[in-house]
């Protein structure tokens with residue numbers, strides 16, 4: 001008999017860890033968190049960080065869960081679902097997997113009640129944003145339950161069309177990696193200009209945080225804020241001209257579209 005408060009995670013890696021951390025911070029008892037995680041080192045990490053005992057393989061205890069969170073790599077889903085299907089059919093399914101369509105999840109689990117979420121790693125510190133899509137069979141209460149589960153990890157944003165989750169994946173799911181790459185490049189430039197690593201790190205990170213906060217608080221679009229930094233014939237102008245000559249802006253757009261294409265491929269089993 002499912003217990004309304006029991007949540008099972010299939011896959012106990014990075015994303016599951018971020019969600020479990022949020023659950024623990026919001027008071028969810030460890031007895032009501034089940035995790036299936038075949039990798040011993042990862043089970044050890046979950047025990048140390050969150051006090052949660054993970055199982056190496058699915059067993060009958062999974063049938064207790066009213067909510068099942070799918071947090072394996074898309075390529076592992078079919079195998080993971082085959083091992084759990086007998087126990088999870090009565091539960092609400094929540095997938096964080098990139099690409100895998102809700103129809104595929106419904107067919108593999110025997111439950112039409114499927115919500116897909118696309119979180120990102122700032123969820124670890126409660127600063128994430130997750131895109132959400134629900135199949136029509138999901139009730140308003142179940143939508144609210146999923147929102148409550150994700151609330152400790154940051155903001156949520158519903159989309160009406162499932163395909164839009166591929167765009168969310170490309171923008172905010174993968175997005176932290178683009179930001180980190182930009183920061184890495186600024187730190188490399190700091191090094192080449194003779195600043196210490198600590199100085200480069202402090203200057204680059206604070207610049208990102210400050211500029212992002214300014215953009216969030218401002219009524220002006222980012223383009224206007226950028227123009228305000230750019231004195232004619234000055235240093236920013238020199239930097240932006242160099243970026244324009246290198247096609248940096250268009251290259252970033254192409255990169256995001258490549259991620260969207262890959263999300264769609266993963267959905268087709270690619």
Ligand SMILES: NC(=O)C1=CN([C@@H]2O[C@H](COP(=O)(O)OP(=O)(O)OC[C@H]3O[C@@H](n4cnc5c(N)ncnc54)[C@H](O)[C@@H]3O)[C@@H](O)[C@H]2O)C=CC1
Pocket residue numbers: 010011012013014015016036037038039042071072073074076079080096097098118119120121173174
């Ligand atoms: N890392 C990220 O920034 C984000 C990841 N995602 C999605 O989250 C999912 C998980 O990604 P990560 O946590 O980064 O990967 P991860 O590799 O850290 O975690 C996946 C875990 O699943 C386990 N696993 C493999 N086969 C299994 C099976 N048959 N049964 C149960 N567990 C199994 C692995 O041992 C591993 O610990 C992916 O589908 C990804 O698309 C979504 C948003 C952001």
Ligand SMILES: O=C(O)[C@@H]1CCC=N1
Pocket residue numbers: 098169173174
């Ligand atoms: O790279 C990936 O496939 C996953 C999905 C979004 C972020 N990481």
